[in-house]
Amino acid sequence: MSKSVKKFYISLIVIALLVIFFFASGPLYIVKEGYQAVITRFGSISGTHTVAGLYFKVPFIDQVTTYPKLILSTDGDLQRIPTKENQFIVVDTTSRWRITDPVQFYKSFKTLDSAYNRLSDIIDSSTRTVITANRLSEIVRSSNIINERTTGAAEAEDDETKEIESLVNVNNVNESVTRGRGELCREMTEDANKLVPEYGIEVIDIVPRQIKYSDELTQSVYNRMIKERNQVAQAYRSLGEGKKAEWMGKLENEKRTISSGAYKKSEELKGAADAQAARIYADAYNKDPEFYTFWKSMESYKSTLKNYDATYSTNMDYFKYLYSADGKR
């Protein structure tokens, strides 16, 4: 191998080593979109990069720490919190936040994990502060539409539905809320934001992902719900029975009315006919009462006496010619 060739190889290897060394020591680094970087020199902050791109640094001296610029989220712990009326509820909050000042953030936390930890505490405390100061319905509801709806429904439908509604919805007016969930969430966020600017953080929102009764309360709420449903069921049943009784009463009423009405009508008809007949008889027979009596008696004898096994005396007028031709006895 010639000397020049050897030289070439040595220089090639040196160049390769230099290149590797150069890139390995990292004078170039990339800040990715959605991230930001804090540059520290011997532990003190020498600069930040909040715009994505390719940057230089002094190898071995400058340290680069990157943080997300993206919106981050934190889950609060499941907390048992008493409301203003001292009911224990379990609130599961979640929060969105971002690092607004990477320098402050670096000074306060260095790593994201410790920030999560601290932030979780802050969110929990804000949640607790706000919920303890408010009634349960303020946290659960956001407006008063629930009451508008109930009254609307009672007006809308027919009588029977109205009757049921009035039975079922007694004392069912929900207490009105003045602020509501949205407002309380804003309060929580504000409360948390009082504490976090010194950490270079902004809390965007804190929202309850879920609100439920604590376990020991749940069973009694179930019981209340069951009783409430039972009450409604009973109302339906009793309404049904009432309606049935109403029908039975109506039945009895109409039955009696109809049959007595029919009796009255028929007696009237008969009476009127009897009267008419009497008048007809009287009008005719008054012309000669004596003859009428005679004629009627004859008619009567004919129809009635025939049926009797009777014995007659010849003293009857009928037999007067039996003893003499001139009818003299």
Next chain:
Amino acid sequence: MGKINKESVKRFFSKPSTVIWIIVIIVALIAVESNFYSVDETEQAVITRFGKYNTTVGPGLHLKLPFGIDKNYNIPVKVVQTEQFGFSTVKEGRNNEYRNNIVDESTMLTGDLNIINVEWIIQYRIVDPKAWLFNVQERTQTIRDISRSVINTLVGDRAILDVMGQERSNIEVQSQEMMNQNFKQLGLGINIIAVKLQNIVPPQGVQDAFEDVNKATQDMNRFINEGKEAYNSEIPKAQGEADQQIQIAQGYAAERVNEAKGDVARFNAVYDEYRRAPKVTRERIYLETMDDLFSSDTKPTLIDGKLGNILPVKSLTGGSSVSPSSSSSKGAAQ
């Protein structure tokens, strides 16, 4: 190709230009290989150059700068993505299998402070790939959190019966709006296409009571129908019977009047004749009547009125016994 021995290797490395060429070719191959990327029809690709957002490109085969200078992130923008809440699909296929009752998600409070389990799904599509990539870190978790919070809020504003009934579609519409508004504020770059409420049921412990109300309404209708049945089974009958009674009375009335009229007509006819010859007619009627009487089948017994102190004897076989005194007194009365 010749035999590889010490000599040939030596010869190969003694030519520097060959080595340089080989290095160049290797580097070029790597460059070409990382130079192309393809974007599917359902996707868009976001390109970053040195980590910084550069451009967004549509479907097809594209060129980029090699060695990780340009990076492409393919985002499915046409695919409708689904998140399930309160249940999850265990196995997809012709017959889906679900795991229901994930109560950690589905349990919530209603406006009248009752407990209810709501299951729902949301469907969304990524509309802004750049925003989707670079604005929010835990995207799926954020979508789920916001969605749960919105549904909780809306359910929390309504009475339990309304949530289970008529407010259902209203909640779907409003939640879609609210979620979109929230995601827009966060710059998530997605659009909620649909929110669909699935099962909305009271918690296990109280379901029976809710069922019982349904039964009670059935019972109520049954009672009412029983009442109507009894009514219907009797009243039309009673009405008919009443009509019958009245008809009979009308018949009686007509009969009575007609009889009277008939009787009177006959009397009048006889009376007219009688007026014309009173004595003879009267005699005639009397005699005719007697004639009729004595020619009857019962064969009346006669006793001579002139006979004194004779005990009239009558056979008792006729069935009816007539005492002499009554018989004679009757005869005397005639």
